[in-house]
Amino acid sequence: MADFVFVLKNVLVVSLAMNMCLIWKISVVDVETLAFRWSSWMNMQQKKLHFHGVCFNGDKDDIREKDAHVSTRTQILATTSSGASPDGAKTVVINLDHGDPTMYENFWKQKRAETTVVTPSWYHISYFSDIKNICWFLEPGLMSAITRLHKVVGNAVTEDRHFVVGTGSSQLYQAALYAVSPHNASGPMNVVSAAPFYSSYPLMTDYLKSGLHKWAGDANEFNKQEPYIELVTSPNNPDGFTRQNVVKGDKGILIHDLAYYWPQYTPILVPADYDIMLFTVSKSTGHAGSRIGWALVKDGEIAKKMTTFIEINTIGVSKDSQIRAAKILQAISDSCDHANQTNADTFFDYSYKLMAQRWKQIREAVNKTELFSLPNFPPETCSFSGRNFGQLPAFAWLKCEGEVDDCEKFLRRNKILTRGGKHFGASMKYVRISMLSREHEFKLLTQRLPAITS
Numbered sequence: 001m002a003d004f005v006f007v008l009k010n011v012l013v014v015s016l017a018m019n020m021c022l023i024w025k026i027s028v029v030d031v032e033t034l035a036f037r038w039s040s041w042m043n044m045q046q047k048k049l050h051f052h053g054v055c056f057n058g059d060k061d062d063i064r065e066k067d068a069h070v071s072t073r074t075q076i077l078a079t080t081s082s083g084a085s086p087d088g089a090k091t092v093v094i095n096l097d098h099g100d101p102t103m104y105e106n107f108w109k110q111k112r113a114e115t116t117v118v119t120p121s122w123y124h125i126s127y128f129s130d131i132k133n134i135c136w137f138l139e140p141g142l143m144s145a146i147t148r149l150h151k152v153v154g155n156a157v158t159e160d161r162h163f164v165v166g167t168g169s170s171q172l173y174q175a176a177l178y179a180v181s182p183h184n185a186s187g188p189m190n191v192v193s194a195a196p197f198y199s200s201y202p203l204m205t206d207y208l209k210s211g212l213h214k215w216a217g218d219a220n221e222f223n224k225q226e227p228y229i230e231l232v233t234s235p236n237n238p239d240g241f242t243r244q245n246v247v248k249g250d251k252g253i254l255i256h257d258l259a260y261y262w263p264q265y266t267p268i269l270v271p272a273d274y275d276i277m278l279f280t281v282s283k284s285t286g287h288a289g290s291r292i293g294w295a296l297v298k299d300g301e302i303a304k305k306m307t308t309f310i311e312i313n314t315i316g317v318s319k320d321s322q323i324r325a326a327k328i329l330q331a332i333s334d335s336c337d338h339a340n341q342t343n344a345d346t347f348f349d350y351s352y353k354l355m356a357q358r359w360k361q362i363r364e365a366v367n368k369t370e371l372f373s374l375p376n377f378p379p380e381t382c383s384f385s386g387r388n389f390g391q392l393p394a395f396a397w398l399k400c401e402g403e404v405d406d407c408e409k410f411l412r413r414n415k416i417l418t419r420g421g422k423h424f425g426a427s428m429k430y431v432r433i434s435m436l437s438r439e440h441e442f443k444l445l446t447q448r449l450p451a452i453t454s
């Protein structure tokens, strides 16, 4: 019996020691290691669970991202890195691969009273919003909030347009392709955009291997005597430049993606007046999670076909999200209307100042080293704010100068995750870096860039 008690005591002591060891080990593991372990585990479990086709082969030195948009893996890294330790400036992984617009979060926290929506459970039950409208699932309140905001900002013509709401402008992009591609043609319609183009266009165009349309690459190189759809993104993602259509042909249909034609990113020069214009709250107000985009469409038949696409695809768009978006857009217009009576910054003042400050900081960081360069933008006067400034893009299109051929890999070695030029139809000497992250991630970036030597 005494022997048994002795053995039991020993077992308890050893077990206690092992547990203490485990607890200690967990507490000293840094945030980054956890991030990598977690992400690797997630990848093993969820090899196929990703948005817009991210591929990760599990080797942290060889993260192969195939045409990434927003990945489960990168979301996790971004979230985890927010708890950086004091030496986190050197060790933490900074994930600026995707354009998650969290930088406006603090502004919206201050606007709780004006922008909170409370929804009783019996509201928004029906599929239908306005059966007299071509887009029968568009909430009238959202339509008037969009119309008002475009008037206040002066960035788009809304008169004599049909409005189509989408689950993000991503859905509207696909709806527009469906609507303008001939359904009785002998082959799929070519879809082009000038490189560097938004990396999701080729993926979204070819994802379903549709018989209606196919990705045909860089619009600058398109010389077939065939019908085509040209996507004009202005200001452009990834490089931030203002753009016009480039294909010289008369068989083209244009889709203008104006996600960034807002006064925090670019001087507003004239109200945009094109046949099909796409906008989104993701980049205008920063509410990417609400998944609300809108199209302004001249031709009623195209608006009808776009509506049909969304009807077949998702039977409409969340009313809760539309009403939330409407409330936020109205609050922005209200604050612009009252700007002279209050000293408070409007959303566009706040976001412009933040973008201007970030661009100043990233330029200072890049100027401290010979390794990188950034594009320059000539200043112009914004008709909305009266300010004279050059573009302040949502992404930094960074070039690795000198010997470095693969800038994405080079930065990854320095624990900065970006999206390399090949995803945008451009050279791997370039990467796209999100400028829209939370402050601590952006700060780490501007500390780390000038410290990189190899």
Ligand SMILES: Cc1ncc(COP(=O)(O)O)c(C=O)c1O
Residues within 6 Å of the ligand: 099, 167, 168, 169, 170, 171, 198, 233, 237, 257, 259, 279, 280, 281, 282, 288, 291, 292, 293
């Ligand atoms: C040019 C462009 N268009 C469309 C989108 C997609 O926007 P949404 O979140 O509304 O689908 C993005 C998002 O990054 C974008 O950069």
